[in-house]
Amino acid sequence: MASSEGNSGGNSGLIPQAHGGALLPGGVPGHRGGTGRPRSKIRELSALEYERRIPLLGDIADDEAERASDRIRAVDILGRHGGLHAKGLDRDMVVVLLAQLAEVVKAEAPEASDRIFDTWRRVVREHLQAD
Helix, strand or coil, X not given: CCECCCCCXXXXXXXXXXXXXXXXXXXXXXXXXXXXXXXXXXXXHHHHHHHHHHHHHHHHHHCCCCCHHHHHHHHHHHHHHCCXXXXXXXXXXXXXXXXXXXXXXXXXXXXXXXXHHHHHHHHHHHHHXXX
């Protein structure tokens, strides 16, 4: 086994380890290495089940009979797991969902809707000024 202890301090190409041994950079020449840790069966099955249910999220997001909050959540989950949060959501979808959210707020809390929308406008304005 290779050890860094017998080295004269010259550049032997070994990478010293805390336990006193050393490793060759890139591993042992001629050894291809293993495949790594096998994927957990539970994790593998979970990923397959998630992929199978993605169309259900799309159905919820598109169904006008669903509550606006459920539709927004479905779009959020699809975007987050699809990597779209970094790129931004489709502007048209955001406009439609925000309009539906406004309808829900007016129907569920009419006495607070003006205050909520004034606060929302301020938040959006501040966000746009920050960019």
